[in-house]
Amino acid sequence: MIQFQALAQTYGTPLYVYDFDAMKEQFEALKVAFRGRKSILAYAVKANSNLSVIKHFAAQGSGADCVSIGEVRRALTAGVPKYRVIFSGVGKRDDEIREAIEHDILYINVESEGELGRVETIAKELNVKARISIRVNPNIDPKTHPYISTGLHDNKFGVEIDAAKRMYIHAKNSENLDAVGIHFHIGSQLTDLEPIYEAAVIVADLLRSLQAIDIELKFFDIGGGLGVRYDNETTITPYDYAQAILGALKGIDVTIICEPGRFLTANAGYFLTKVLYEKQNGTKRFVVVDGAMNDLIRPSLYNAYHRIEAIGKTSDMTPVDVVGPVCESGDFLAKNYPLPAMEHNDLLVVHSAGAYGFGMGSNYNTRGRCAEIAVENGEARIIRARETFDDLIALEREYL
Numbered sequence: 001m002i003q004f005q006a007l008a009q010t011y012g013t014p015l016y017v018y019d020f021d022a023m024k025e026q027f028e029a030l031k032v033a034f035r036g037r038k039s040i041l042a043y044a045v046k047a048n049s050n051l052s053v054i055k056h057f058a059a060q061g062s063g064a065d066c067v068s069i070g071e072v073r074r075a076l077t078a079g080v081p082k083y084r085v086i087f088s089g090v091g092k093r094d095d096e097i098r099e100a101i102e103h104d105i106l107y108i109n110v111e112s113e114g115e116l117g118r119v120e121t122i123a124k125e126l127n128v129k130a131r132i133s134i135r136v137n138p139n140i141d142p143k144t145h146p147y148i149s150t151g152l153h154d155n156k157f158g159v160e161i162d163a164a165k166r167m168y169i170h171a172k173n174s175e176n177l178d179a180v181g182i183h184f185h186i187g188s189q190l191t192d193l194e195p196i197y198e199a200a201v202i203v204a205d206l207l208r209s210l211q212a213i214d215i216e217l218k219f220f221d222i223g224g225g226l227g228v229r230y231d232n233e234t235t236i237t238p239y240d241y242a243q244a245i246l247g248a249l250k251g252i253d254v255t256i257i258c259e260p261g262r263f264l265t266a267n268a269g270y271f272l273t274k275v276l277y278e279k280q281n282g283t284k285r286f287v288v289v290d291g292a293m294n295d296l297i298r299p300s301l302y303n304a305y306h307r308i309e310a311i312g313k314t315s316d317m318t319p320v321d322v323v324g325p326v327c328e329s330g331d332f333l334a335k336n337y338p339l340p341a342m343e344h345n346d347l348l349v350v351h352s353a354g355a356y357g358f359g360m361g362s363n364y365n366t367r368g369r370c371a372e373i374a375v376e377n378g379e380a381r382i383i384r385a386r387e388t389f390d391d392l393i394a395l396e397r398e399y400l
C-alpha cells in the first residue's frame with residue numbers, strides 16, 4: 001500500500017507518484033508472453049520519459065522507442081544500449097536523422113518516401129549505411145479514441161503497402177540504406193484484439209512478399225497500443241496479444257519488437273492533488289483542487305476517465321466537477337464524478353496517471369511542473385524536483 005497521505009505531506013501537492021514495483025510486474029508479464037521467441041520490448045519513452053523510469057526498464061532489459069532526438073538522448077543517458085534504441089516519428093529534422101545515425105541506434109523508423117530520401121542523403125554524407133525500418137499504415141480501424149488512432153489512411157502516420165514495397169526495393173539498391181525491419185502501430189489504448197491481428201496479418205503478408213523478392217528483414221515491429229483498465233474496460237491479456245501476433249507470423253523467423261508505453265506505466269502512476277475549496281454555483285457542485293490541466297491534460301483533451309479516490313472520506317457521494325485553478329473552462333480532472341463532501345486540504349488521488357501524465361504537462365498559467373516520486377520496495381525517493389519560479393523564467397531575456 002502506498003502511503004499517499006504521508007507522501008503528500010512530505011513532498012507537497014500536486015504530485016506524481018510512481019509504483020516502480022508495479023511497473024516491473026507489467027514488464028515481466030509482457031516479457032513472459034513472448035518467451036521462447038526472439039523479441040525485444042522497447043519501452044515507448046513518450047508515455048513517461050523520466051530518466052529514472054527509463055533506467056528502471058533498461059535494468060530489466062528493455063529497449064526504447066523514441067519519437068524525437070531528445071527522447072533518443074534520454075534513452076541513451078538512462079543506459080538503454082544503443083542496439084535497442086529505435087527512432088520513430090512522422091517528421092524528423094535533418095539534424096535529428098544525422099544524430100540518430102551517428103549514435104548507431106538499432107534503426108530509424110521511416111514514415112514517408114521523402115524521409116527515406118533524406119535518410120539516404122545524410123547517410124551518404126556520413127559515408128555509412130543507415131539501418132532503417134518502414135512504418136506501414138495498414139488502414140485498419142483500431143476502434144479507439146480518434147486522437148490516438150494512427151493506423152488509418154486518414155491518419156498522418158506511415159505509408160501504404162505499395163509505397164512501402166517501393167521503398168524497400170529502393171533501399172535494397174541503395175549503397176547507404178540497410179532495411180532491417182518493418183513496423184506498424186495502429187493506435188493506443190486498444191482493447192480489441194481483432195484489429196491488431198488484422199494489421200499483423202497484412203504486414204506479415206507484406207513481409208512474405210518481400211521475402212519472395214529477396215528482401216529479408218530481421219525485425220517485425222508491432223508498435224505499442226495495448227490498452228489498460230481506467231474504469232471497467234475489458235483489456236487484452238499479454239498472452240492473447242502475443243498469440244495473435246505469433247499466429248499472424250506463422251512460419252516467419254523474425255525478432256518481434258513491441259513498443260509498450262501505457263501498459264507498463266499507466267496504472268503504476270498516481271496524481272495527488274489537494275482540495276482547495278468546495279463551492280456551489282446554483283445547483284452545480286464544484287471541488288476546486290490544486291492540480292490542473294497543465295499537470296494532467298488527459299481529461300481535458302480526450303475527455304478521458306481517471307478514477308478518483310478521496311482519501312479517508314466516507315460520507316455520501318454526490319456528483320461533482322473536479323476542477324483546477326487554470327483559467328479555462330476545459331480545466332477539469334473529472335465531470336459529474338461521485339465524491340463525498342470535501343474540505344480544505346483533503347487529499348484526492350487520481351489513478352492511472354503514470355502514462356501521458358507528467359510528460360504532457362506544461363507551464364501554462366506560469367505553473368511549475370510537479371515533483372515526481374518513485375516508490376520501490378516500500379521506500380520513496382524523489383526522481384524529479386518540483387519546478388520553481390526561477391526554473392520557469394530561466395531562459396527568458398531582456399526583463400531586467
Ligand code: LLP
Nearest residue numbers: 044185188189224225226259260261262356
Ligand atoms: N509506438 C508508437 C509508434 C507510438 O506512436 C506509440 C504511442 C507507442 C508505441 C506507445 O503506445 P502505447 O503502448 O502507450 O499505447 N497521449 C495519448 C496517447 C498517445 C499515444 C501516441 N503513440 C493518451 O494520453 O492517451
